[in-house]
Amino acid sequence: MDKAVELRSGIIMPVLEGDGLEVLAFALDVEPDIVGATGFCLNDEERRRAAGLRLERDRRRFVVARGQLRRVLASRLRIAPSVVEFEYGALGKPQLSHRMPARDLRFSVSRSKDVAVVALSTAQEVGVDIEAVVPVPEADEIATLCFSASEYGSYTGLGPEGRLEGFFRCWTQLEAVSKALGCGLGQPISWDEEDWLVRRFVPRSGYIGSVVIRNWRSRDVTTH
Numbered sequence: 001m002d003k004a005v006e007l008r009s010g011i012i013m014p015v016l017e018g019d020g021l022e023v024l025a026f027a028l029d030v031e032p033d034i035v036g037a038t039g040f041c042l043n044d045e046e047r048r049r050a051a052g053l054r055l056e057r058d059r060r061r062f063v064v065a066r067g068q069l070r071r072v073l074a075s076r077l078r079i080a081p082s083v084v085e086f087e088y089g090a091l092g093k094p095q096l097s098h099r100m101p102a103r104d105l106r107f108s109v110s111r112s113k114d115v116a117v118v119a120l121s122t123a124q125e126v127g128v129d130i131e132a133v134v135p136v137p138e139a140d141e142i143a144t145l146c147f148s149a150s151e152y153g154s155y156t157g158l159g160p161e162g163r164l165e166g167f168f169r170c171w172t173q174l175e176a177v178s179k180a181l182g183c184g185l186g187q188p189i190s191w192d193e194e195d196w197l198v199r200r201f202v203p204r205s206g207y208i209g210s211v212v213i214r215n216w217r218s219r220d221v222t223t224h
C-alpha cells in the first residue's frame with residue numbers, strides 16, 4: 001500500500017499528484033478556533049445545511065470540509081473563499097458555477113470519519129472516494145450486488161488477509177466512478193475499466209482512497 005500522509009490540524013496536505021490530477025487531504029476533527037476560521041467563508045445555504053445536522057460532530061465535519069474546499073478552489077481561481085459559487089447536478093453533484101472563472105476546473109470531495117479529500121482536475125471529470133478500513137460483515141453480499149464480474153473475480157480470489165483491503169479498493173473505485181459520473185445512491189452504473197484512469201492513495205493510515213479521471217487515451221487507441 002502507498003505511504004500514508006501525516007495530517008495536521010488545519011493544514012491541507014497533498015497526497016497525490018500527476019496524470020493531470022491532484023488530491024489534497026485534511027483532518028476534520030480540529031480545534032474550535034480552526035472550525036470557526038475555516039467555516040467563516042460558508043454561505044447561508046451551507047450554514048443552514050450544517051445547522052440541520054443533528055450531531056455536533058457532523059456539523060463540525062461538514063463545516064470544515066466545505067470551508068477547506070472553498071479555500072482550495074479559491075486559491076486556484078485567485079478569488080476569496082466566500083466568493084466561490086457552486087451549482088448542483090440533478091443528483092447533488094457539486095461543480096463550480098458558470099459565473100466562476102476557470103470553470104473547467106473540476107473537483108470531487110469525499111469524507112470518511114475525521115478525514116476529507118478534495119480531488120482536482122482540469123477539463124476532465126474527476127471522482128474521488130475514501131473509506132476508513134473497518135470490518136464490514138456484509139462485504140461479500142455488497143460485492144455480489146455491486147461489483148462487476150471482473151471486480152468480483154479479483155475480490156473473491158484474495159486470501160483472508162487481503163480481503164478487507166481488496167473490498168475497499170473495489171468499493172472506493174466504484175464510488176469514485178459513480179461520483180465522476182454524478183450518479184446517486186444505489187444507482188447501478190455500468191463502466192468500462194479502460195475508460196478510466198484509476199489511482200490509489202492513502203490519505204491517512206487506516207484509510208484507502210481511489211481517484212478516477214476519464215482515460216481519453218483509451219478512446220484515441222480504439223477510434224483511430
Ligand SMILES: CC(C)(COP(=O)(O)OP(=O)(O)OC[C@H]1O[C@@H](n2cnc3c(N)ncnc32)[C@H](O)[C@@H]1OP(=O)(O)O)[C@@H](O)C(=O)NCCC(=O)NCCS
Pocket residue numbers: 062065066091092093094108109110111112128129130145146174175178179180181182183184185186187188
Ligand atoms: C451521494 C454519494 C456520492 C456520497 O458519497 P458518500 O460515500 O456517502 O460520501 P462522500 O463523503 O464520499 O461524498 C460526499 C460528497 O460527494 C459530493 N456529492 C454529493 N452528491 C454527489 C453526486 N451525485 N455525484 C458526485 N458527487 C456528489 C459532495 O461534494 C459531497 O460532499 P458534501 O456532503 O460535503 O457536500 C454516494 O452516496 C452515492 O450516491 N454514490 C453512488 C454510488 C452507489 O450508489 N454505489 C452503490 C452501488 S451498489
